[in-house]
Amino acid sequence: MFVQQLMNGLILGSTYALIALGYTMVYGIIELINFAHGEIYMFGAFVGLILVTVLKVPFFLAFLLAMAASALLGITIEYLAYRPLRRSSRLAALISAIGASIFLSNLALLIMGSTPYNFPTPFEAKVYETPFFIISRVEILVLLSSLLLMIALTLIVQKTKIGKAMRAVAQDKDTASLMGININKIVTITFAIGSALGGAAGVMVGIYFRTVTPTMGLMPGLKGFVAAVVGGIGNIPGAMLGGILLGIAEVLGAAYISSQYRDAVAFALLILVLLLKPSGLLGKPVQEKV
Amino acid sequence: MIARKKKTTIFTAVFLCLVLLLGVAGCGPKESADTEDGKTVIKIGTVGPLSGTAAAYGTNVLRGIEVAVDEANASGELGDYVLKIVSEDTEGDWSKAANAFQKLVDIDKVNVIIGAVLSSETAAGGDIIKDAKVPTISPSSTAVDLTKGNPYLFRNCLSDEVQAIQLAEYAVKELGLSKFAILYTNNDYGKSLKDAFEAKANELAEVVAVEVFMDGDENFKSQLTSIKEKNPDSLYIAGYYTEAGKIAQQAKELGMNVQLLGADGLCNVVLLQIGGEAVEGAYATSGFYPDDPTPAVQNFVNAYKEKYNEDPDMFAAQAYDATRIVIEAIKSKGPSSEEIREGIAATKDFPGITGKTSIDEEGDTIKDVIILKVENGKFIRAR
Numbered sequence: 001m002f003v004q005q006l007m008n009g010l011i012l013g014s015t016y017a018l019i020a021l022g023y024t025m026v027y028g029i030i031e032l033i034n035f036a037h038g039e040i041y042m043f044g045a046f047v048g049l050i051l052v053t054v055l056k057v058p059f060f061l062a063f064l065l066a067m068a069a070s071a072l073l074g075i076t077i078e079y080l081a082y083r084p085l086r087r088s089s090r091l092a093a094l095i096s097a098i099g100a101s102i103f104l105s106n107l108a109l110l111i112m113g114s115t116p117y118n119f120p121t122p123f124e125a126k127v128y129e130t131p132f133f134i135i136s137r138v139e140i141l142v143l144l145s146s147l148l149l150m151i152a153l154t155l156i157v158q159k160t161k162i163g164k165a166m167r168a169v170a171q172d173k174d175t176a177s178l179m180g181i182n183i184n185k186i187v188t189i190t191f192a193i194g195s196a197l198g199g200a201a202g203v204m205v206g207i208y209f210r211t212v213t214p215t216m217g218l219m220p221g222l223k224g225f226v227a228a229v230v231g232g233i234g235n236i237p238g239a240m241l242g243g244i245l246l247g248i249a250e251v252l253g254a255a256y257i258s259s260q261y262r263d264a265v266a267f268a269l270l271i272l273v274l275l276l277k278p279s280g281l282l283g284k285p286v287q288e289k290v
Numbered sequence: 291m292i293a294r295k296k297k298t299t300i301f302t303a304v305f306l307c308l309v310l311l312l313g314v315a316g317c318g319p320k321e322s323a324d325t326e327d328g329k330t331v332i333k334i335g336t337v338g339p340l341s342g343t344a345a346a347y348g349t350n351v352l353r354g355i356e357v358a359v360d361e362a363n364a365s366g367e368l369g370d371y372v373l374k375i376v377s378e379d380t381e382g383d384w385s386k387a388a389n390a391f392q393k394l395v396d397i398d399k400v401n402v403i404i405g406a407v408l409s410s411e412t413a414a415g416g417d418i419i420k421d422a423k424v425p426t427i428s429p430s431s432t433a434v435d436l437t438k439g440n441p442y443l444f445r446n447c448l449s450d451e452v453q454a455i456q457l458a459e460y461a462v463k464e465l466g467l468s469k470f471a472i473l474y475t476n477n478d479y480g481k482s483l484k485d486a487f488e489a490k491a492n493e494l495a496e497v498v499a500v501e502v503f504m505d506g507d508e509n510f511k512s513q514l515t516s517i518k519e520k521n522p523d524s525l526y527i528a529g530y531y532t533e534a535g536k537i538a539q540q541a542k543e544l545g546m547n548v549q550l551l552g553a554d555g556l557c558n559v560v561l562l563q564i565g566g567e568a569v570e571g572a573y574a575t576s577g578f579y580p581d582d583p584t585p586a587v588q589n590f591v592n593a594y595k596e597k598y599n600e601d602p603d604m605f606a607a608q609a610y611d612a613t614r615i616v617i618e619a620i621k622s623k624g625p626s627s628e629e630i631r632e633g634i635a636a637t638k639d640f641p642g643i644t645g646k647t648s649i650d651e652e653g654d655t656i657k658d659v660i661i662l663k664v665e666n667g668k669f670i671r672a673r
Contacts, residue, residue, distance in 0.1 A: 001515060001516070001518075001519050004515045004544075005512055005515050008509075008511040008512055008515060009512075012509055012511075115560065116532050116560065116564070118560070118563040118564050121566075127542075127543055127544075127545055129545060134543070134544055134545045136543040138543070139543070205508070209508040209509070209536055209539075210535070210536060210539055210564050210566075211508075211532065211535075211536065211564055216508075219506075250512075251509075251511070251512040252512075254512040254513060255512040255513075255515065255516050258502075259501050259502050259503060259512065259513045260476055260502050260504070262504075262507075262512070263504070
């Protein structure tokens with residue numbers, strides 16, 4: 001039973017990790033908590049749903065298109081809601097982010113209504129049994145695609161020229177621009193990649209839990225944020241670790257403490273980590289620039 | 291200050307006199323023997339919120355009554371009598387409900403009252419209708435002991451507890467289940483279902499696991515894994531259709547082989563869409579199910595839709611049944627208040643659209659709750 005619960009936590013955690021990556025990448029570059037990220041996740045799920053059910057697009061193509069659409073939405077939000085405020089106080093951008101989040105979820109409620117939509121499963125529900133745990137085909141898909149996406153992201157950030165530029169901008173925006181890096185372009189790319197990951201998580205959760213609703217982004221958005229902070233905000237491996245840890249803590253908390261407190265467990269973990277290591281598990285101590 | 295108080299007192303006195311006069315005047319020439327098209331009128335009073343926050347309940351109740359009355363008048367089943375509705379709005383306020391009851395018995399001189407809707411409203415009218423000896427049947431007030439000690443007060447409605455108790459009995463006796471697990475949603479609805487089901491199931495068999503979730507949760511695997519460990523043969527879901535569909539899916543993914551059970555919160559097509567194969571064979575109690583293919587239900591649903599252009603809900607259906615109980619009472623005993631009271635009190639095995647209904651000696655409802663089963667992706671009536 002323990003191994004099964006661990007697996008449940010791992011699968012839940014991998015979706016949190018994908019969401020957390022979007023938060024952490026944006027924060028790493030422009031030090032902004034993009035609170036509209038949960039809505040990008042919701043948007044991705046809806047795009048995937050519409051492509052599969054209305055336009056009858058094959059599932060994997062729909063998955064990629066939903067990621068692309070989410071990336072586009074992320075870029076648009078950045079362009080309309082954050083870029084004009086780049087030079088103003090961080091609080092202004094934060095409020096703009098919350099506004100974008102409320103606007104998007106209400107827009108979705110207006111267009112799609114509040115009844116949950118059923119996400120048809122792309123393939124027959126098959127269950128595999130091992131001596132220690134049972135895993136379904138959908139779960140394997142969620143785990144594998146999260147893993148692949150995380151590997152791809154790490155490769156982009158560590159091995160490509162764009163990744164190098166992203167890291168440079170994260171380290172020091174002004175110096176990076178002096179070195180000939182186009183800051184606006186890098187910010188746009190970062191939003192695109194982070195949002196694509198969020199949209200991917202949305203589609204995966206959609207097929208995993210079979211439902212898509214306009215308000216589905218709220219709680220996972222918060223959890224993704226918590227995961228990013230636990231792992232050390234701005235740190236990419238930290239977001240992955242934080243997501244997985246959070247998922248496992250939540251499931252084990254629900255199993256062994258009380259299922260009423262599963263969300264409480266998640267936020268208690270956040271407080272605990274912040275008390276012991278304020279910069280997050282993998283975060284570096286912050287030094288205010290003089 | 292004092293002068294003003296005096297003024298108010300005088301005003302009140304004059305006002306009361308006027309009201310009394312009006313009341314007396316209303317009594318004089320207006321005996322209950324009204325006629326319409328040569329038929330004697332039987333007045334049915336209704337009390338309920340037609341405006342305010344609870345207006346949806348009151349409106350649907352009134353509509354249910356109207357459908358039953360129209361039907362009875364059109365069919366001529368009452369012979370020389372014709373039914374007429376006198377409806378009063380309470381705005382959901384119990385003091386206005388008391389006034390409404392008073393007006394119906396004193397001024398309108400109704401033969402029978404169907405109402406009120408909210409429990410507080412019905413409680414406020416209890417003594418008034420008892421003193422006036424006007425039988426009253428509420429189609430929706432579920433408060434405990436409401437009808438106790440009042441021979442003129444009856445009700446026709448279904449509490450959450452009764453649903454859970456009857457399903458537990460059905461599960462043990464008809465389905466042969468013996469090891470129950472319960473998964474409930476953490477609100478009043480889920481808790482009262484869970485408490486009643488757990489008590490009854492423990493009395494008849496055994497409850498091996500109880501787990502809880504929150505409204506809007508998506509992932510139930512950790513609760514289900516804990517439940518699976520205890521090897522139950524059935525899972526009672528005390529919650530709503532969206533979560534129940536996901537629970538069914540995830541239970542299947544965990545390789546659980548359990549009979550799914552639930553209450554009226556499950557009876558919605560969304561359950562079938564989300565749950566798909568996984569909810570096949572599930573049983574759930576239902577206060578009223580508009581897609582029930584039984585002819586009586588379909589007649590009501592069609593008549594209601596034709597008149598109001600929307601699907602009836604449980605409130606409308608219970609009000610329809612309450613009105614039918616009154617009509618049956620008139621047919622079997624007679625149209626006077628006392629005769630109607632006797633007729634309602636004698637109701638036994640009345641085949642209502644909300645289930646087979648009897649009235650016990652306290653004026654409370656005994657109902658064979660409708661049980662639905664999911665078969666081939668559709669709800670069918672199992673009982």
